[in-house]
Amino acid sequence: MTISPWLWPLPVLAVLALAFIYSRRKEQERHLLWKLLGYLLLGAFMLRLNGFPLPLGYALFLLLLQAKPKPNRAAKHSAAFAGLLLFFLTLALPAAEQGWLERERSYPVEAAQISQLSLQDDWERFKGEDAASSEDRLERFEFVYDRSGAVIQLNYAVNVWSGNGSYRYQVEYAPEKGHAVVQRLGRDGGGSPPDGLSAELVLERLRPEVLAELAPAPERADADRLRLEVPTMWFANGTASLDPKGFQPAFRIGHDGEVEPLPNVAEPYETTAAVVVYGCRDPELFEGCSAPAYYLF
Structure with a gap:
């Protein structure tokens, strides 16, 4: 105790x-x-x-x-x-x-445009003293932006295990105000983190040059705004084996940020993370959304 x-x-x-x-x-x-x-x-x-x-x-x-x-x-x-x-x-x-x-903390960030985002650096700053010798699991990630690259909404939640205890971080960006609001909530229990999706892996891979490539196919380009989500439940047990034929259009995001289409074949694809992008009339309310495009790591 x-x-x-x-x-x-x-x-x-x-x-x-x-x-x-x-x-x-x-x-x-x-x-x-x-x-x-x-x-x-x-x-x-x-x-x-x-x-x-x-x-x-x-x-x-x-x-x-x-x-x-x-x-x-x-x-x-x-x-x-x-x-x-x-x-x-x-x-x-x-x-x-x-x-x-558990008070809310405000951090200055540049997040008005996709080109200004630095999600991994921001996350290291938000963790503060919990950054050293810690492990994290992404619980939720939601990102709304328009085709010009303007950031409309960005928020995520991460569970962190460190020497200081076990916490849940809730991060809410306010692009128009130039800051992010972060709240660290204590979690019951400690021990080792379960299998799941590494937050650092996702935030590091979603660099500005990669985000600029993530959009539904041209035939669904009528939507002005896009909604990006991370399906964390797919990776509750770690690496997932997905069939690209059941997730089309499907693309691969490489270690260096290259985005390549995956062939429409029924062959298992081992992936450590994924993002799903929708074109929506109202992405905040998730209304009028088209079939998504899938991006596998």
Whole structure:
């Protein structure tokens, strides 16, 4: 179980609170410091009822305090109240930490035109400290652009496993504003990443010169806007074996970015990734879309 670094200062705060309360005692009492520590721990004690934390310890202290008058009553009450504050801090600090880590971040990017895109470099910048010794799997990729090369919409989601934990990145480009909004969400569980589609492979291969070549065939050139998607489910178990005859028109994207047509034959083609491009009247709503063209890596 990993302890939040935001909770490490709490023992220091507890010691300082005890020292302050002890220094303001009104009466001499044997072992008072240990008693104050006990009352502080009692005040911080909680009981979870149906997952909801209850400050049971502080309630018990109030009953004990009223049952019998005690010397240094105010100091003991202060110690129990300090424990109650610690109880609330142990609940509030992890939530505040999660909110801080999962806040939306804005990064300046040049993305108004396809020729300006640098998806791989942007992705390395978005990952930040998670970039070192990390593995990623692409969950979703959607890209809308027009035939002049203007970027209309670009967003994707990536699951990342690194030494810092397991996270889900949501990336939304705002081409007209010149920035991208990135949110990193914590994921349950860690361990090794499952088989799937490498985000770095797709983002590196979709360079501007390649994107400029990805479009439906000329007979479907009536659509002003194009929609590009990555069918991640095809690669849930890693490399996929596809039959180009069932995916026509089909093309191959080489390591150097060359785009070549694949023959219309029923022979398996081993591919590590693929993109699908539609010509649509309204690609944002996925309406009026023609049959797609398939590009295999």
